[in-house]
Amino acid sequence: MQDLQDIPTAIAGHVLAVDDDPSVRQLVSHYLGDFDFRVSAVRSGQEMREVLARSAVDLVLLDLRLPGEDGLALARGLREERSRIPIIILTGRLDEADRVMGLELGADDYLTKPFSPRELLARIRALLRRTRMHEGVAEAVSQLRAYxxxxxxxxxxxRRLANPQGEEVALRNGELNLLIAFLSAPQRVLGREQLLALSRLHDAEVFDRAIDVQVGRLRRRIEADPARPRLIVTERGSGYRFNAAVEAVAA
Incomplete structure (x- = not known):
C-alpha cells in the first residue's frame, strides 16, 4: 500500500486524513506531524476502513470529492455505524451543496480548499477540545439518575422532564440536550461554542442562530415568564448561564 503513511509521533492525537491528492496527504502529514500529531494519510475509503480497524483514531479529515466511493458516502457510513469520531470535511469553494450535506450527515466542521495549514491545525485542536469536553460531561451524566x-x-x-406540579413537559431532543448541558454546569457562563459541543448541534455554519433558537424554545418550556427569564440568563457578549441551584441525583 504505497501511499499509506503512518507517522508514529507523540500524544497530541491520531488524525486520519482521507484524500486522493498526494500533495494534500503530504502537506497534512508533515505539518501536523511537526505538532506532535500521529497522522495516517490514505487515498480511499477502503484504506480508511483498514486504519480504523487496526488503530484508535481521534479525528477524521475527509475529502468529499473522492473517486469511486465519495466522501459523503464515507461520512454517512461512519455515522450509521454510530461512530462518534469527529469529522472535518474538505470541500471546494463552490461545493456549497456538498458542504451542507456533509454537515447534515454528521460532520462536525468543514474547510475549503486550498486551505491554510495553520487554520487546519486550529480547527483540529478546537474540535478535539470540544469533543473531549463533551465526552467528559457524557461520562459524568451516565453516572446520574436525575437532575x-x-x-x-x-x-x-x-429523558422525562416534570414541572413542580409533577406534570410532564414535552421537550424536543435538541431542547432536552441543551437543558442537560446547562444542568451539568450550573452557575457557569457557557459560550455558544461550548453549548454547541455539549448539545451536539452539528451545523457549524449557523450554530450561533441555532443555539439562540434552542435557548428561546427551552425558555418557553421552563420559564414562568420567557420574556424575563430567571433560570436561563443571557450574559451579553459571552453566552448563557443557568441561574439556579441544581441537585444531581446519583444512579
Missing part, C-alpha cells in the same frame, strides 16, 4: 432544580426534575434514564 432537580427549582422544583423541576429531569429523569435522565427516561
Amino acid at each position: 432537580r432544580f427549582a422544583g423541576w426534575e429531569l429523569d435522565l434514564r427516561r
